[in-house]
Amino acid sequence: MSGNTAGTAIQVRGLTRRYGSTTALDDVTVAFEKDVIHGLLGRNGAGKTTLMSIMTAQAWPSEGEVKVFGQTPHENEQVLPKICFVREDQKYPDDALAKHAFKAAADAFANWNWDFANRLIADFRVPEKTKIKKMSRGQKSAVAVIIGLASRAEVTFFDEPYMGLDAVARQLFYDRLLEDYSEHPRTFVLSSHLIDEIAHLIENVVVIDGGRILLDEPVEQLRDRAVTLVGRADAMAELITGREVLHHETMGRIARTTVLGALTEAEQQLVRELDLELQPVSLQQLIVRLTTKRNHNDAVYATDMEVQS
Amino acid sequence: MSAATAEKPHTVQQQSSFARVPAAFRLQFINGSALVWVPLMIFLLAWAIAVGIGFWIDYLAEDRVPTEEPFYTGASQASLWGLAFMAAYAGSHTFPFSMALSYSRRVFTIGAVLAFGAVSVAFGLAFLLGAVLERATNGFGIEGYTFYLPYLTEGPGGIAMAGVFTTLACLTVMQLGFGAVILYKRVGLLRLWLVIIAAAVVILATVMLITQQNAWPQVWQWLVEQSALSLSACLVLVVLAQGVINYLMIRKATPA
Numbered sequence: 015m016s017g018n019t020a021g022t023a024i025q026v027r028g029l030t031r032r033y034g035s036t037t038a039l040d041d042v043t044v045a046f047e048k049d050v051i052h053g054l055l056g057r058n059g060a061g062k063t064t065l066m067s068i069m070t071a072q073a074w075p076s077e078g079e080v081k082v083f084g085q086t087p088h089e090n091e092q093v094l095p096k097i098c099f100v101r102e103d104q105k106y107p108d109d110a111l112a113k114h115a116f117k118a119a120a121d122a123f124a125n126w127n128w129d130f131a132n133r134l135i136a137d138f139r140v141p142e143k144t145k146i147k148k149m150s151r152g153q154k155s156a157v158a159v160i161i162g163l164a165s166r167a168e169v170t171f172f173d174e175p176y177m178g179l180d181a182v183a184r185q186l187f188y189d190r191l192l193e194d195y196s197e198h199p200r201t202f203v204l205s206s207h208l209i210d211e212i213a214h215l216i217e218n219v220v221v222i223d224g225g226r227i228l229l230d231e232p233v234e235q236l237r238d239r240a241v242t243l244v245g246r247a248d249a250m251a252e253l254i255t256g257r258e259v260l261h262h263e264t265m266g267r268i269a270r271t272t273v274l275g276a277l278t279e280a281e282q283q284l285v286r287e288l289d290l291e292l293q294p295v296s297l298q299q300l301i302v303r304l305t306t307k308r309n310h311n312d313a314v315y316a317t318d319m320e321v322q323s
Numbered sequence: 324m325s326a327a328t329a330e331k332p333h334t335v336q337q338q339s340s341f342a343r344v345p346a347a348f349r350l351q352f353i354n355g356s357a358l359v360w361v362p363l364m365i366f367l368l369a370w371a372i373a374v375g376i377g378f379w380i381d382y383l384a385e386d387r388v389p390t391e392e393p394f395y396t397g398a399s400q401a402s403l404w405g406l407a408f409m410a411a412y413a414g415s416h417t418f419p420f421s422m423a424l425s426y427s428r429r430v431f432t433i434g435a436v437l438a439f440g441a442v443s444v445a446f447g448l449a450f451l452l453g454a455v456l457e458r459a460t461n462g463f464g465i466e467g468y469t470f471y472l473p474y475l476t477e478g479p480g481g482i483a484m485a486g487v488f489t490t491l492a493c494l495t496v497m498q499l500g501f502g503a504v505i506l507y508k509r510v511g512l513l514r515l516w517l518v519i520i521a522a523a524v525v526i527l528a529t530v531m532l533i534t535q536q537n538a539w540p541q542v543w544q545w546l547v548e549q550s551a552l553s554l555s556a557c558l559v560l561v562v563l564a565q566g567v568i569n570y571l572m573i574r575k576a577t578p579a
Contacts, residue, residue, distance in 0.1 A: 072422045073577050089574065091340040094425040103579065105419035107354060108412070114353040115420070121346040122424035161423065 023048040023169050023201040024069055029078035031064050031225075038064040040225040042078070046169075046218075049199040051191075053216035053233075055209050055301055061225040062205040063102065066171050069203075070099040082169060095124060098167035100158040102174045106146040112157050115146060116164070123165035130194065131164035137186050151178025159187050163194060169201045176211060188215055209298035219297065223305045233297065238276040240300050245269065245290035253284055260303035272303055340430075347426050347434025348441075351417060357409050358442050365405040366449060370469055373398035377467030393466035399453070402446060403493055407500035410439055414504030419578035428573045436566055439497040447490030454482045478550025488551035491558035498565040505569055508576040 024046040031039040039061045046052050056062050067073035069080050071087040071094065080086065085093045106115055112135070120126040138156035141149065146157060155177050162170050176184045192215065195202065206212050219236055221229035231239075240260055243250060247269035258274040272295055277285065285292055295303075351358055373396040380394070381387060413435055421431040453470035462468045475485040507515045533542055 067577075067579075070422075070425070071427075072579075074575065089427045089429055091343065091427050091430060092338070094427050095338075095343065097425045098423070099425070100423045101419075101579065104423055105416055105578070107357065107416045107420060109354050109356045110420075111354070118350050118353045118420070119424055121349055122343065122426065158423075167425070 021048045025081045027079050029075045032076045038225055042227055044220055044227050044230055046203060048201055050217050051202045051215055052218045052220060053212055054203050054205040054220050056222040058207055060222045062222055063173055066099060066173060066205060070097050070171060096168040098162055098165045099171035100161050102177060104158055108147055110146050112140045112146060115157055119161045119165055123167055125166035127164055127166055131160055134160045134163060138183055155179050163190060166198055172204045174205055209301055210296060213297040221301055228304060240272055240274050240295045241277060242272045242293040242295050243290045244293060249288035249290060343430050344433050347430045348437045350421060351413060351435055351438035357412055358438060362402055362406050362409060366402040369398040369401035373469050374463060377465055381465040389466035395472055396469045398469045399450060403496045406493060407496045410497035411500035411504045414501045422578040432570050432573055439494055443490045443493035446493045447486040450489040451482055451486030454485060475551045479552045484551040488555045491555050491562060494562050495558055498569060502565060502569045505572045505576050509572045
């Protein structure tokens, strides 16, 4: 669990959301620390948008509770103005131009900053005379990103913000977010299924899978969470005995294995003796391994391990 | 505009729960077209067409004596139905957008109903001015009337009360359009239709009951006896009830 209660922006307890017979969120308990950039990661349909919708009072749970700065956000004008969540599939008034949407946002959010907004409008080259409805996917994402950043809301949610943005625009978004965050620290929750894209931004990782929280840890701790070893298969077998294997693949006599947990001094010595190569595990690899492992345990999917070994 | 807002404090202070109502009101007018220009266009076009047809009929009916055969058009209704659609649109599009701006549903609804109210007052005023103009010109000299309708203008309060009535009628129709969309968002298409069918059944049953009791003459009599004043009194109650029902529905409606 990240953060302490005093510095908690959002506290979620026992949250369950059912749609008919489908359970989108299953007894989720998680906290989002204040003034931290959180990554809410998971596969498509994992429950990311549902969780964000409930945390922002756009939707509500079947069971459980959400507190934002200690208060329930639903119909609460003391808390809601501190939250900004532009959905990935956000609807705008039909004839609205980008400037209309920005004007409305400036009217709604007390911390809205026009200097910053205008800079972002120029950065992202948001067309002035195109109705938002007629904009490309990327241009719509830019409008959403600008509202999210320039509102300077105390808790800002981004739902797959990079959709349709080209590489330059994505980098701009990450740069501007970090710059503004360092000047005006606040809480960000970024949802993504492209983990490496945002890995360098986020300080805390929440992984959601099948409506359940799989992981909630500061990124720093995650780096030591797993390690990949490459080397001769027979030598590998000696080292990994008794360890939890997240992923294993062999190519001829060479094996590549990802194991959970940092290596002890003795193990590191063994790695050198056995002439194995140590490789860091990227956040994306770790999360993919963790989620597929869970699915493997649930006997839902055939994992890479079974297919490849 | 940038300099004034650049140095606002980072933390939002404790504020009234209704502090953002004016902003929610302005939200309905962000691009003007939905609640101002489109309705105005419908109003003027419908009126122009009605007057045009009036002159045409007057031209064709050579033996018509205007003062003996005044005619009345229903063109003023066009704006009402246009506005019902525009209010529905506030439910389907502006409501989801208001969620991105983190308005509570209560503040959004108050802002929307106030905006509908402002538009309705404008419509009532336009109706009133139209009626004054028609009275002054004897229906443009051909006794053709769109607003100066005796049923509404000849009761207590005269033309002014007709303006009040059309304001309330407009607000009723707009809240109906808005409410229908919110109901759809709340319960989905299937149950929306069940509600519509249920309403149709209730109306049908009422008609059948009146017919069975041979009560139509009394019903017509009652309607004829009404004036803009008494109808307005009824509509005040309807408008209030709609406001409450709409809020109860939107309270748990989802934007997506």
